[in-house]
Amino acid sequence: MKKLLREFEDVMPDELPRKLPPKMTVDHEIELVPGTKPLARAPYRMSQPELVELRKQLKDMLESGIIKxxxxLNGARSYFRRRPTTPYVCAQTIGR
Incomplete structure (x- = not known):
């Protein structure tokens, strides 16, 4: 995977776009199954500098409308992937 990412590094953006793409014709949603319980997983532990960077990136994405x-009641774990220049935030969805 690392080899593939390095090979196509020139087409990967260094920063996330500041705007969302145009609205699509299909809205995706997560349908909940009545009576099921959310999966319980421990949060990913971050160092203090990672937590500060996560909060900064989330604040920037909230303000620009990329996320809301x-x-x-359920969520996804966030963690950092390393890039040659800066770390960036990823979200991990949890499945059964």
Whole structure:
């Protein structure tokens, strides 16, 4: 995977776009199954500098409209992937 990412590094953006793409014709949603419980997983532990960077990036994405506050009781873990220049935030969805 690392070899593939390095090979196509020139087409990968260094920063996230500041705007969302145009609205699509299909809205995706997560359908909940009545009576099921959310999966319990421990959060990913971050160092203090990672936590500061996460909060900064989330604040920037909220202000630019790329993300919005969740209304779901469930969520996804966030973690950092390293890049040659700066770390960037990833979200990990949890499946069964």
């Amino acid at each position: 506050p969740a209304k779901s």
